[in-house]
Amino acid sequence: MKHIRARVSAALFLSLSLIAPRGFAASADIVLDVPAEFTASSITAAGEGLYCISGDVYHDEVPNHSAMMLLVDTHARRVLWKTDIPYAKDHFENAGMKCIRDGEFYYALTEERTDSFAAQSHTQLIVSKISSTGKLLKAQRVDVGADVWENLFEAGPDGLSIVGGTSTDGVDRGGKRSLFLVRFDQDLARKQFVVLPTGAFWTGSYAKLDGTSLLISGQFLANPGASASLHEGYAVSKIDLGKMRYLWSTFVYPTNIDAQGAVSLPDGGIADVGVSGDRLSISVIDAFGRVARRMSMKSTICSVDALGVKAATLQIVGTGCGEKHAALLLDIDPAAGAIVATHDLGDRATGASFDGDTLWTVVAQSNGDRQVLRRVTR
Template identity: 65%
Template sequence: MKKLRTLLPVFLSAFVALIAVNAGYAFAASTPPAEFVVDVPEEFFAASIASVGDGRYCVSGYIFHDDVPNNSAMVVLVDAHARRVLWKTDIPYAKDHYENSSVDCVRSGEFYYVLTQERTDSLEAQSDTLLVMSKISSAGKLLKSQRVDVGRDVWPNLFQAGPEGLSLVGGASTDSIDRGGKRSLFVAHFDRDLSRTQLVVLPTGAFWDPSYAKLDGTSLTIAGGFLPNEHAKGAANEGYAVSKIDLSRARYVWSTFVAPPNRQAQGAVSLPDGSMAYVGVGDDRLLLSVIDASGHVARRLSAPRTICSVDALGVKDGKVQIVGTRCGETHSMLLLDIDPTSGTVLASRDIGDGAGAVSFDDDAVWMFVGKPGSDRKLFRRVAR
């Protein structure tokens, strides 16, 4: 008995050590790898990455057909923990149309919903752009597709899922953008079977994609290149604008223009205090403007330019984070940390080759990378 009591602490110590090792292994295994190869066609190009929970990411994009040439939409579900593609689903376009591409994806319950843009003609001047929503099963089976019928030429600003269904914010024109037409901003709600339940239209201009939008009940905050209607009041107000809209009354609460049109690259992101940070790339400076919750420009700041694109924006610990392409190096990307109170670049990190799609998610930046000269497609995780 005495010998047993003597050995008991040794056994307990070994048992605790084993638990610690196993727990450490389990914790390490739960962290997705830094990079892994994804099984997709060589001709697949990624447009966006959306986190859909459980360590899974829905990658929207298209297959490029060199013989036509045109694009056909494909959406890919990647499991970052299992390091593999769970399914790849093609989304066809109408037989009398020219091409399509998936641009965003959300998850609601067991179903996935994909937004695609569809072009009607190979000639830009004769083509209209349509939006189509598709419902996909958890196994990747295409169940249903439904056109978003709000105008002749339509484009998205925001696509999201909520407790009551799907919401889509976008712009529409009575004619194609190249030929003019009356432009409108719209907010449409749909149930989980893609039937439209509500539509609000403001025929006072629209925001061009890419843009940033945040929908909170009947309040919409949106930022992007504003496209006014010709000959309308305020038609001269063209440029990058940030606006707050009361959807219940279908009117603008305020609207602030922060940059001229045709700036090289730009974007916006919400800050924790309710303000908005605008980021733009000028001829030789990286520009930052902060618009407060009442729509006033609180400050305008700048720093030396090291990036020539704005591929993704995020906020962490009060800092604005930007992913962009290093100036003069097409395939090299940087992650910048910027102090929104001073405009100072606090940190700059090289995060590798250029990516077709970049997205911030919690503590990481996710990138879908197609290495130059290689048919390998990579899914990359960079810690923030």
């Protein structure tokens, strides 16, 4: 579990309204002019038709990965800039986690792996400041522990916020685990630092900040010997970061599921999705931490890459099981507890992200050598 995982950021959600789901239509693709070995991890709206794509390029000769960020103007239908994010000379590789805009600047969060051997490697987070023309201006390490991973990266009135987990021992997330919030200003000076040394949520967890309140869902890693370790698994928790305490925590799935994801609901609740074998499980947790509904159904996806809400429908992007490994989008009717539609997004679709009435994804075209940004109208 020590290797870098390109992760797709959590989906933006829409207000629920009781209208029937509409069909999907793909618009013309925008050529990205990136190496065939590029894999997108997230696509983030930056306003005015701009989208910042983060990811990494695989280098077979090493082998390792290196982070790359792109800014795409979807109105002009072209890439404005591509920027490689270097990693420390004594480290092994890095990967792009997310790229966001704050004012006139862009900020890239990357994860560095210190060594090619997992047993000796630590992970570290780096925030890089990028100009509007793609010039790398500054980099700042998120220095909160021996091993550090990210659950959330966003810009807001309080600055650049990062929520994540850390451990005192970089080997296999050992030692004492903590959840943290750190905030930076636009010049990457640290403004705030909060640590809860009561366990952490693993990489890939969904997190949402609302002032000092944090809603988080994912694999919970309890500290050795703590009473919470008896219930280690996938959980949804609400935390008051101002008072540094958990308001509630609800166990969702055991640790033996294959994939998990979550999305906020307009009523303050959260839909948590888990995949195990050929079964798709959905748990709806209300704003008070109570399980409002659980359902299970047979499914054809083996991953949970992005989640969104459209009308009365939950939408899930995941990789299909079997030899083809095409990206699929499933429409789920929570009231019926059933999959009502399946859409094929194509092979090698990465970075899937919902934004309003649109699903964005990076897709490799038929020959595999050219990658494009694809807009799918929901």
